[in-house]
Amino acid sequence: MAESTPVLDFDGWSCPVPLRDSPTIVMGHGGGGQLSAELVQHLFVPAFGSQGDAGTADSAVFELGGARLAFSTDTFVVRPLFFPGGSIGDLAVNGTANDIAMSGAMPSHLSCGFILEEGTELSVLGRIAEDMGAAARRAGVAIVTGDTKVVDAGHGDQVYVNTAGVGLIPDGVDIRPQRAAVGDVIIVSGAIGVHGIAIMSVREGLEFGTEIRTDTACLYPLVAAMLAVTADIHVLRDPTRGGVATSLNEIASAARVGVRLTEKALPVPPEVRNACALLGLDPLYVANEGKLLAFVPREQAEAVLAAMRAHPLGEQATVIGECVDEHRAMVVATTTFGGTRVVDVPIGEQLPRIC
Amino acid sequence: MAESTPVLDFDGWSCPVPLRDSPTIVMGHGGGGQLSAELVQHLFVPAFGSQGDAGTADSAVFELGGARLAFSTDTFVVRPLFFPGGSIGDLAVNGTANDIAMSGAMPSHLSCGFILEEGTELSVLGRIAEDMGAAARRAGVAIVTGDTKVVDAGHGDQVYVNTAGVGLIPDGVDIRPQRAAVGDVIIVSGAIGVHGIAIMSVREGLEFGTEIRTDTACLYPLVAAMLAVTADIHVLRDPTRGGVATSLNEIASAARVGVRLTEKALPVPPEVRNACALLGLDPLYVANEGKLLAFVPREQAEAVLAAMRAHPLGEQATVIGECVDEHRAMVVATTTFGGTRVVDVPIGEQLPRIC
Known part of the structure; x- marks a missing residue:
């Protein structure tokens, strides 16, 4: 031994x-x-040979030529390619733009790299590219460089897309997971679990009464409205794969604070709740593509929340918890029955290829 | 009609x-x-909604926060993953670093996005990641952000890697295809066709007497040595997919100049020439991963060539042609027999999945 x-x-x-x-x-x-x-x-x-913090933030932050930049990448392998309210093209633009915005930066320039499977219909690629162009125009970003590779049939799945992007961080802004502090108020910008359920509904051919559409959106305009209130926002995070639970755990670990969630405050739409019950899922772990979590100093929370609610992307923003001095690096939820439960990080994933 | x-x-x-x-x-x-x-x-x-120039340069160039940046991306789907002298990991770092360097920028920060096929051995990914780390340290770049997606078995090919990267362009440097001008001297930094033949030899199990190893390398140190002679280098290009012929055609088209090549000046190693003869390939179209083409004003050419030859990455640098006022947007080679032939752009590719 x-x-x-x-x-x-x-x-x-x-x-x-x-x-x-x-x-x-x-x-x-x-x-x-x-x-x-x-x-x-x-x-x-x-x-x-990276630093230990690698992977804890949505984007890397560094200075280059006097400019403070946020830089991020994401690869998209979602199935199916098209689903209610969006496509892999929308996700590829908004996903990377959001990772950049979560550093407080304005996403400005994107790259795209395609892996195309031989035999894929050109019309499929055309529709995806048009969705990317439209999403980029809505987000105010330019797709400025790209690359296309083709792989043999049976070694891909029609279209995979990677995007990377950069954005400029305004002076005085320092938003990163490590800045979460005891006393911070935790706000979510709107309904959770919508994207994941939209994908599952079409993938599994499930009917939930009303059609559930992905929430994919570029969140930078909402971030800008929040930063107009105060530059002192501690943490922003878009809870994609792994959902709100995973994002909160990563932040709690990075900052060594405890996170206390109030379960009944979570904005879970009834159709998401019903679908989750049917599928045996917990909405806290379901992916979002157009929502953000914000950790805000208590004295700024009311003003930031008001600014969020005044913005179309944050109309349903609400406080869901706080940072506490207990159970550091852990997330604990107060249940609707008054008890508590530990909200852990899942081992793998509930929903493969969700983005 | x-x-x-x-x-x-x-x-x-x-x-x-x-x-x-x-x-x-x-x-x-x-x-x-x-x-x-x-x-x-x-x-x-x-x-x-990009500009018409999109795709003509190896990297996008723009200003952000007062810094002039080069930004580029490449996806790597090479088969096999490991080959004489390198791996997909080396290519993924050097390829994107080189695209950035071809704007005269010092590549500094890379992202990486992996698409892993379910069932791939962790040791394969581990070796690739270690190759990436080692290549990044040699190139002086940091891999600062990344993403990993897994796809079902049968929808990938073990490991695909995307990298994107940024670099700062020094003041006074303006290197792009459109700047090629009549009178420019065209220099190649060394032997051509090596990478493509290295891949083909292992893929097809061919023996050519001596082992042919990929030329993959980060070319920025060579670019820096050239820029130390003069900032007035017009065009740089690393002739990867499609080889020297395709790169020269793209530059001739972008700048609307004629390119005259001297065939006998092309540095084709005997083992590459032999392999090409056997496989029915033209070395002008075979991919390189550690060579560059430079378009230099005639009055600077001698000094730039001397600086290249003094550098380990350019010891075999040589003049292969010039820009002329005739046959604009075309590449014409003077053959060893004294005739001329048009060097066209191939429709597709001679060698699939070479990078």
Whole structure:
């Protein structure tokens, strides 16, 4: 029995544990939960020589030529490509624009990289590209550079899209997970769980009475309205893969604060609640594509909330919790019955290929 | 017979011609030749509302917060993942770093987006990530942000990697295809065709006597040495997919100059020449991953060439042609027998999934 730090050795390449002894990639490695985090922490960070904070923020922040930039990337493999209210094209533009906006930056320039499967209809690619162009115009960003690769039939799934993007961070703005502080008020900008359920409804052919449409949107205008109230917003996060629960856990861990959620304050639309009950899902873990979480100092919270509610993207903004001095690095929900429960990070994912 | 501009209509999505009447994506759309260019010009540019120049430079150039930036992206789908002298990880770092360097910028920050196929061995991903980290350290760039998606078995090919990156362009540097001018001397930094043949040799299990290793390298240090001689370099281009022939054609078109090549001046190593003869390939069209083409004003050419030869990445730099006032937007080679031939852009690609 060795006493040193355990190391997995795979065919000459070795990595520190955990990676859960699985010698192969499983779907959960792409789910944004614990398996994804372990891949980053135990495989990518050591290999890239990155800092320990890598992966905790939605975008990287650095200075270049005197400009403070936010830089981010996301790859989109959602199935199906088109769904109620949007397509992979909308997600690809809004998703990366939002990651940049979550640093308080105005997203301005995007790149796109396509992996096309041989045999895909040109009309499918055409519709996706048009959706990307329309989403970019709505978001006020320019798609300025790109690349296209084609892979043999059977080695793709019609269209995969990567986008990366940059944006300028205004002076005086310093928004990142590590800044969450005891006393911060936690606000969500609107109804949660909508995107994930929109995808599941069309994928599984489920009917929930009313059609549930994705909430995909570029959130920067809402961020700008919030920053007009105060530059001192501590944390912003768009809770995509893994949902609100995963985002809150990542922030609680990064800042070593406790997060206390009030379950009955969560804005879950009835159709999402019903669909989740049917599918055995928890809305706290379902992906959103047009919502943000904000951690705001208590003295600013009322004014920020008012500004959010005055904006079309934040009409239903509401306070869902606070940062506390107890159970640091953990998220605990006060249930509707007055009890408490730990809101943990899922191992893998409830819904594969949701974005 | 309609007299208006012909438009293809695919299932409600319409695009201007040509796109060659093919209703589906073919491998050649990813080959960097005419089919790729048509996809950009007739599908992406209209959809994105980009300018007509889109796609002619290796990177986009813009100002942000007072800093002049180069921004580029590339997706890598090379098969096999590991080959003599390198891997998809090396290409992913060096390829995007080089696209940025071809604007005269120092590549500084990279993003990476992975599409992993379920069932891929973690050790494969680990080796690729370590190659990326090592290449980034050699290139002096930091991988600062990333994303991982997993797709079901049978919808990928182990590992696809997208990288995007930014770099700062020094004051006084303005390097772009449109600046090629009559009288410019055209220099290549070393032996051509090496990367493509390295891939083909391992893919097809061919033996050419000596092992041919990829030339993958980050070219920025060579660019910096050239810029130390003069800021007035007109064009830089790394001739990857489609090879030297395609790059020269793109530059001739963008600047509306004629390009005259001297065939016997082309530095083709004997083993590449032999392999090309065996495979029925023209080395002018074979991909390179560690070479650059430079268009330099005649009066600076000698000093720039000397600086290149003094650098390890340019020891075999040589003049291969010039820009002329004839046959504008075309590339014409003077053959070893004293005749001339038009060097055209290939329709698709000779070698699929070469990068």
